[in-house]
Amino acid sequence: MSRQQQEHVSNPSRRNFLKFAGITGGGLVLGVSLNGCSSSTPLPYSSKDAWQPDAFLQMTSDGQVKFFLPQAEMGQGVTHGLTTLVAEELNMPPSDIDVTVAGVHKDYDVPGAGMQVTGGSASMRTRYEGVRQSAAKMRSLIVQAAAQQWNLPAADLVLLDGKVSHGDRVAEVSEFVATAVALPIPEQVTLKDEKDFRWIGKSNQPRVDAIAKVTGTAEFGIDVEIPNLKRAALLRCPVIGGSVKSFNSNGAEKALGVHQVLSIYNGVAVLADHYWQAKKALESIQVEWDYPETLSAHSSADIYQAMGEALSEDGENAFEQGDVAQAFSQADKTLSARYQAPFLAHATMEPMNCVVHLQGDRAEVWAPTQAPGLAQQIASEHSGLDRDNIQVHTPFLGGGFGRRAFHDFVAETTAIAKATGVPVQLVWSREDDMQNDYYRPAAMAEFEAGVDDSGLLNSWRVKRSGPNIMPYMIDEALGMLLPEAVPQSISEWLSKRGYGVFDSWQIDPASVEGLHEDYKVANKRVDHVTVDPGLRCGYWRSVGHSFSGFFVESFMDEVALKTSQDPLEFRLRHMDDNPRLKNVLQLAAKQAGWGQPKPGRFLGLAAVKSFESYVAEVAEISVENNQIKVHKVTCAVDCGRVVNPDIVRTQMESGINYGLTATLFGDITIENGAVKESNFNDYPILRMSEAPEIDVILVDSKEPPTGVGEPGLPPIAPAVANAVFAATGQRLRSLPLKLA
């Protein structure tokens, strides 16, 4: 039996979500082991009373199907999405499958990624085949077992809703589990024919996590409760990366419920019985900080000035095709424009939090994380325990958007747990969360286009300046990327070299993605200049596309209008190599009534391919009292085969609204290294009265499915900016959009 506990997210018998703490893989022990796996490494969650052909699926002796979900649920619907695949192949309702979030194990690594991570809108794209194969094998083995027991050809038997039948003869699958265990697991089995699909591609399916999420019973990280848990709050340096020189607790340790006041590597923590006691006690503590030199020397104005100046440097070449210089000299007309996007916070609805329980040479960590293996690594670095002795539980995430791919909150909690020797929950305040993010990197870009006498682009040159994400990811993940034999001190030293070393020899793909790919132009060149003030950056929903989509699609509009072409027609003329993007653009434009806006309303459009999905959006806006009001967004998406139409629609809506916050409000500003914004009063989030009506068109496709968590976002900012130009004649080249 594996030492890993199970984190149940869905239990069909109760139609409820269980607390995962305390539920173990044990239970009824039969005389015969049903874990038929002959491999030497035991599968995670293997149990004597359950048959487990692989790491993903288990069938208990009473016929209950259990699915070990290898991805984190942060709202994007992966729990329902992947469970749908299992349900389809096993020909049973998704709601009858018991879903458990898997712990850390190499079998759960994302194919091709080398680690267990939820990001890059990759879950459906990378798991579609594998999860279906896994479930199809289970189906095939159960049917074979029944065929053997009944002495009938397998082809004559039907598996339906947990029962095997042959004419009038019907039996529960549980009758065949013991026989199935002994059968060899086939290499490859035939998947269900799409004409027989009952769940894939069908609308009006309630998500398997819906009941828990409307009744307050869904368990998020912040809700984790274990015996003797103490709560902590942490006072950090106003500039990220600072440390404590000295502090005066001013008697905070004597406050009601407070156990201890202690300093850790980045701040002063209060440990108390209850969160509010810890949080309140923090107020009296005075700290003298050691400020980080680089970041403390910067404020927003000088950062953007440096990024602007950098655009006149040569930079590193990221992409080149044809001869741009020559094409420019032959162009009929050349145009240029410079765009800017700010740092942004993720502002997940659930602030960062974590529970760590160190128990001698082993530990348990409850972390709302997008990468449990990294959480394990970070907890190992800060506890000194072996990675393999740390068990990570992943509850529901109250939003992720890339923030929870970084684990500073796990590091802090582990440090406090180690220093105090008790199980600890650390909860961040909203202010902590806003001011200690891994921010969407700010970016600036200079575009130049050459247009020939037929109005076609003959050249496309772009240079981007700004910070990169990769050095900060290297900092986080190096310990995991290096072999375990490399001592921690060496990996730490190496990771601190990341910034300089990385930036001078590599181009971070996330810094330049989306700057040239979507349109057919014979001569293209993309260059990059790194300008990094030292504010840590991370993956923010749609990553580089979050700014490059705005830049490219605004510039395309400018070029079209300045060469007297319709923005839709102009784009279509450059999309012959990109038929799927062309198709969604045409669909969205048609549905939105492109060219015939309602009186007082103005339209803007944009189309972006990101994460292998194709999305076009048309924004319908008005400008009243110098305020931009987005009334309606028409969105067309081609994400290959649509597994869950409802979820694709909701993810488009979600990406659009998340993107609208960035379009209209989002701006993280820096003063002497400190983030100024602190809560939703100065970092406003789109509210209901500001949210548009959204109409989503799904392309019916048989291409392999691709992700939808991020691709809805990139087109929205440029669609709105282009509509603002139509309405006012003002070309707003900087986010958030501010009318003059």
Add this chain to the structure above:
Amino acid sequence: MISFRLNGETVSTDVPSDTPLLWVIREHFQLTGSKFGCGKGLCGACTMHFNGNAIRTCVMPVAAVADGEVTTIEGVGQPDQLHIVQQAWIKHNVPQCGYCQSGQIMSAVALLEQNPNPSDEDIDNFMSGNICRCGTYSRIKQAIHSAADAKHSGVVLFDPQQVQGGAA
């Protein structure tokens, strides 16, 4: 000692009277359906009912509810006995990450109690104190309209006992 009624039962607590109700409910009474989002009354994640009104409990000292009636999401409906608003939420596929949804539902229930037939504008006005970072707003609006209609007609919008869809 402060006493109040919590989901219909009388409870009492000796926590300092300035402790926000949210933390008393979450940690002392261990009802964790109500969430912490901002601590400043700006997001609505902590919304409960106090004497029938939707309130932000992260900024409401527990002393302020003494002898009053507090209802949390746990008091509104159960997984096997869903309130019509919760049913509407499922039917319209509202929840994504779900973190804001207890607060959204508490606001929506209070709205419908005060205004059984809200217009889009009424909904916007009443619900704009509840942030949803996943952007589920248009579905919330539809769900509130559905719940309002169903309340009048007595229609069940979602029955957890019924296996959903998927004709064989």
